[in-house]
Amino acid sequence: MNEAAILMNRIAGDLARAGDRILRAELGISYSRVLVLLALDLDGPASQQDLARWLGSTAPAVTGLLGELSAAGYVQVSADPDNRRRNRVDLTGEGQRIIRAARALLDRSFDELLRKADVDGAVLVTALSRIAATIQKAGD
Template sequence: MEFTAPQSPAGLHTTPSWLLNQAATYAGRLIGEGFAAHDLRGYHYRLLASLAEDGPASQADLGRRCGIDRSDVVAAINDLAGRGLVVRAPDPADRRRNVISSTEAGAEVARRMGETVARVQDDLLAPLSTTERAQLTRLLTRLLEHHSRH
């Protein structure tokens, strides 16, 4: 996929906010295309990856872990359950809550989607050296940490 800068004021093209926005748009498009090959979306991956990494959780805890709004968690879990990728079971400690667990099929899909994410990172960051990729990640992390406190 080739990047073509839109026609806008020349000075805008050198501002970090504009560059970050354009890079995020491009990254989102790449990730979206990669996930579409699995017939899934970003929410699905975040939930499956969280279950694979951290184990079963209530819907509310999953939403907090993944930074996904409660109503979106419910819709995504419904979709994943309908595909046989997760199961709901009553929480033994609190029967009013459901605990969500990944199935074997869900764990396999999470693994394959993780491979897709890795390929997208390689495509997105192709012009950067390993050192530059690490530096970019550190700088973006620092920016996000700063702004998440404010």
């Protein structure tokens, strides 16, 4: 396996663990739950299947997360008006509030990490975007 691929995988895991620590301490919510809210915040209402794809997860795992997020008042799960066999997931007002707070915390933390590492965020985003687009194109 390529050294860069190994490093990116390790960094992704380290970022997820750091994000989880920050979010649990400050907001009482896990990183995996925030990712569900982030998907809805970025892309709008979605089906459970779409969320599973977005998260790189399984529908049963997402079902469990949605149950917890719904009980906390962050999402509303209802029958999809266009396809009654599917559920539609929407952010609630409380879900919008918590995702804004989570994004602000994580953004500050990541900006500080880039500053300490002396890395230009714009250059990093450009490179990662090109890699992501190439991977996406290869998967199509």
